[in-house]
Amino acid sequence: MEFRYLPMTETDKKEMLDKIGVSSSDELFSDIPKEVRLERELNLKKPASEYELKKELTEMAGKNANSTEYRSFLGAGVYDHYIPSVVDHVISRQEFYTAYTPYQPEITQGELQAMFEFQTMISELTAMPIVNSSLYDGGTAVVEAVYLSAAQTKRKKVLVSAALHPEYRQLVKTAANGKKLEIVEIGYKDGVTDIEHLEKELDEDTAAVLVQYPNFFGQIEPLEKINKLIKQQKKTMFIASSNPLSLGYLTPPGEFGADIVVGDTQVFGIPAQFGGPHCGYFATTQKLMRKVPGRFVGQTVDKDGQRGFVLALQTREQHIRREKATSNITSNQALNAVASSAAMSALGRNGVKEMAKLNMQKARYTKLKLEEANLPAVFNGPFFNEFVIKLSRPADVVNEALFEKGFIGGFDLGKVYPELENHMLIATTEIRSKEEIDAFAKEMGDING
Amino acid sequence: MAKENFPLIFERSKEGRSSYNLPALDVPEVNLEEEIEDAYIRKVDAALPEVDELELMRHYTGLSNRNFGILSGFYPLGSCTMKYNPVINEDIARLPGFSHIHPYQDPKTVQGALELMYDLQVHLEEITGMHEITLQPAAGSQGEWTSLMMIKAFHEANGDHHRDEVIVPDSAHGTNPASAAVAGFKVVEVKSNEKGLVDVEDLKRVVNENTAALMLTNPNTLGLFETEIVEMAEIVHGVGGKLFYDGANLNAIMGYSRPGDMGFDAVHLNLHKTFTGPHGGGGPGSGPIGVSKELAPFLPKPVVRKNDGEYDFDYDLPQSIGMVKGYYGNFGINVRAYTYIRTMGAEGLKKVSEYAVLNANYMMRSLENEYELPFTQHCKHEFVLSGNKQKKLGVKTLNIAKRLLDLGIHPPTVYFPLIVEEAMMVEPTETESKETLDHFIDAMLQIADEAKNNPEIVQEAPHHTAVKRLDEATASRKPVLRAQKVE
Structure with a gap:
């Protein structure tokens, strides 16, 4: 097996061992007590070629639903934003x-x-x-x-x-x-x-x-x-x-x-x-x-x-x-x-303000559309780009149905706040378009019944 | 006369320029000021720079040109394992299926991510000889602290509330005692002997019924294998204490020996060192820990489980110490480490350690005549020289380090470990060729010669860097930690 990160040749090795004054590299490990020396090869997956590994890991990544393919309304501390x-x-x-x-x-x-x-x-x-x-x-x-x-x-x-x-x-x-x-x-x-x-x-x-x-x-x-x-x-x-x-x-x-x-x-x-x-x-x-x-x-x-x-x-x-x-x-x-x-330099003084406002505008539109679909927000104070709605069905069931329609739904609050069972935290960032928000609200209304 | 300052990005800023294009406001606009109380609406803009895209790219390219990376040249920084960071790792980590997934997605929709985490755990368990791995800690110091918190929980579960002492060798990384203190332990130091190893007699003296754990790096920070490890483990276990392995130096022994087989109960790993992280200029890293079966119930939650071919997170761990980092650790770094391990396999990883050790010994033997070598036995992946001979000629280790900068080489770690005077800690890693090692050896021999015949050139170094020696004292006495005038 060739290892493309290891430049050592047999000639190098011989010259180096000569300089050190030992006959094999094993001698350099002879200070490891016998009882703790590993006398077998590690049991790991065989080394993979660059092509094979790329193929395998690309397939593995492909098993994950990602936000470039799904339209996400999930935030809860981690957000899907425009990255310049x-x-x-x-x-x-x-x-x-x-x-x-x-x-x-x-x-x-x-x-x-x-x-x-x-x-x-x-x-x-x-x-x-x-x-x-x-x-x-x-x-x-x-x-x-x-x-x-x-x-x-x-x-x-x-x-x-x-x-x-x-x-x-x-x-x-x-x-x-x-x-x-x-x-x-x-x-x-x-x-x-x-x-x-x-x-x-x-x-x-x-x-x-x-x-x-x-x-x-x-x-x-x-x-x-x-x-x-x-x-x-x-x-x-x-x-x-x-x-x-x-x-x-x-x-x-x-x-x-x-x-x-x-x-x-x-x-x-x-x-x-x-x-x-x-x-x-x-x-x-x-x-x-x-x-x-x-x-x-x-x-x-x-x-x-x-x-x-x-x-x-x-x-x-x-x-x-x-x-x-x-x-x-x-x-x-x-x-x-x-x-x-x-990213902050790209946005600059005006961009950061504009981006913050876009988040607020789009979140408010999402809130409005969900209200129209009989899913009103439960807290009515001023908010940034997230708000809480109450569902008539369990949040995980709603999320599964949304997923089928190409959406990643909001955060299931009942998992961490027992009193908020069937509540969902919805995030809307600047990258969600009106069309996506409309479609999301419609699906939410349909699923929630 | 001073050269012109490289501008701050704020100094490149000009009102009216920008390099962003946000998505359009395509929804009906509402008046935010009607909703948000006036006191909560920002009045003074955050003065972020206003630059166009070319200017932005020139700025950061200019900054990068004023920085030294592994592709810039040799980087034998002891204890940091500055090996080549494979570029395939970067490609894999950027696949949308790894980079654009949310931690709160339904686990059913991220089976590939869980599979990677699980399989990485399996590989790390085998490499370290530990029973179970968690990938949660963000980096080495958090891994240390997490291990100690688990050891603490273990002792408390046994009713051993009095165990409040953690033993740390005098040669240890500074993080070890710091982590022990943050976990609420008293730090007890154990001395090194004349061979640079833990003094077993002193260890016997400091252990007692209050010993919670011994923290040990093996090979230690001098690059020397702790040959009496079996006896040390018996001594600590004999009084009911646990052994923690600092994995900073794992690059020396992969496939040769495993901390689990040496008797360690908890192990932390630096995936950004041994497993090609990369270092990122100071982070992000990733610091998984491995534990024995006895400590496994105390692992931070959640852990990844596999049932009937399906992966899930298990939060139902009644004895868990709790969460130590949000979500599941530095997944993006773990993807890179996994890619590396799968590229190398068992055969490759063993060669990694073989060549890392061979390279270090070759350099050590090539330099031992001109520089003082305090410990003369074979080293592992790194070795420590002393600049004492040169210091007598008026050339300090710091001067030697700065002179290396002129020669296009990143200096070794200096003045560490603390138990060696004028220390220079050299770690070549396995990814460097013999030609590169010879170049470093020649440079060091040249500097040794200059110290004798032309000390000024070393004392005044560096001569050819972007800036000359900086006034660090004033920077700490009268700190200026942000740009003063930003408009």
Whole structure:
């Protein structure tokens, strides 16, 4: 079998073994104790030729119904948006996708500057002055925000809105077990965080209040009221998880007094790819800068006075601080941050606003058409590009019928909110045409009966 | 005089330019301002750049030209396994059936994706010798933390709530102690001996009834195989502790030895290292973990199951530690790793380790006369030199690293592991040819010679890069973390 990634020839091997002074490469493994040496070949599928493998994996991919063939109304944290062609051309440059973390700034100015620009763009969208160079995804960014608030306030209790993405809430719960934090869930009322419940639970032991904006149901949380309530408690932090696309139109959490704003930039140039990799962002205030997890890129000058960029504030990080680090996270999501930066650059100041508004317009049209098909929305507050409807049949049954008609239907809320059985979360993005929305509403009406 | 700055994308911006074409507003428009309260409508635009498409592409192409990737040149960055990233991986990951599928689709509509995940798990189980794999962790550090959370849950299920200590060698990656701390453990350090291996006597001293786990990389960060691994496993298991394997260095032993057979209870893998990820300039990665049968009930949920030829997610895991990452992990990276494993097979992966080790030993023996070699036994896939000889001549390891930049080579990892002074950690990987290794050896010998005869040229390096040495101290003392004036 030939291996096209392995350049070693018999001649090379002989010359190298001579230099080392051994007669076979097996001698180099002789320090592995006999009892733990594998004396058989690994039992794996046989190596496949390039042609055969491409054929097989293309067939495997073909077994998946994808959103280029099906018309999708599924969101719930992961969205099907327009991805400008520039994005994939940018991130296909090997200098971006094969490189390691830019620890040698003289030869990695490109990556460093791209991260610096990403930090600036997210800072603009969120209205927060300090942004790191990305984290794994929106969910893990929420976890890091919770850790930070607990460490900073030296408190253990965190109030989490039930209208926060259900998986993000699960991640917070898992993580809380490591640091022995107490997570209190705040219910929702009319589709937004229940302010009375929040007021009741909020006290001097509360490290942070965590809400999503727009929330999991698509509703726009009353951040003004929430902030006022939080500010009654000294030190308690206000954490908002926010879809950055919505901030093209909505007032950013930074202007409502948020201490930490996190979220996922999947909406900008990153395909759904079955849930990952996406790209988390972490934005905060000047005061908390030195407590932030992950990497920062900072601007500086070289010895000739030319502008340049470096990894800054590294003394927070695990490779230096070890067990005293602000977080154990090593990697960021650099390539996806570059993808999002390219998408945000393509959209620019006007495009991001226009795209946000298009989402809102098309979602409202979908809501109207579904109402006409006897499927009214159940929450009536202001929303972004998602809303909840009640069905007369189980959501999975409706989705199966929709699938037959070429649609990927909405998220089955009953799976995570028992009180919302037979409810569906419908997302409409800018790429859905009027024709598709009309057809979808008609099918929904027919199926629902 | 300073060269002209490479512009920020914001500095290329001009009002009225754009490079987007959104779908048309083809539905009846409603007045959003009637619905949305004024306080919630953004008043000041986010000042994203306004550039046309050519300008955008020139900008990012210009940035990429100021970056060094694996196709730019040799990248022997120790512990990072900077091997060739096969281009077929990129093609497969971009198939719409893999890239444009939603995590909440009905599993019946994504059987191909589940099949890939399942079969990747099966392959990784065999490669590591572990009972079960989860693909959920996003990268290595999350894999470490997930493993420790499972070990913690295991001890607690046994009523061993007092086990709050995790033992970490002094040569370990910094992530190990950091992950242990985040999982709520105290970190206890175990020393290395004069051979660069864990000091077994010291291990005996630090284990006790509070030991939750030992975290170990094997081969370790010095590139040396922990030959007393069997005894170490007995010591830790003897007090009821668990063994965690940091898979950063798996590239050295595939097909030769398996962590599961060495007695490890949990293993994390860096698919972006050993299995050609790629690294993406710092991420995304993928950090699956493998566990023993005993730990399997604590796996994060969901797990992928196969019943009668059909694949599904199983959320019904009463002892699970819960979810550790949204959805199912970094699927897009897992697709690349799977493509790689299927290209190589058992025969190929064993050759990978054979050649990675052969390359490292060849380089080590070619450099040991001019550079101090603290540990002289055969290495595995990487080795650590010390720049002590050169330092005496006034040339520090940092200078050597910067001089390599002038010669078109990415430097090794420097000043790590911490237990070697002026450390240079070199990992060639198996995908580099002998000619490339010889080029690196020649460059290192040239620098050793320069350190003796012309130290200034090394001390002042780099001379030929896009920027010269940067003022990192000021960047941290007075941080500027975003473009100051954006209009």
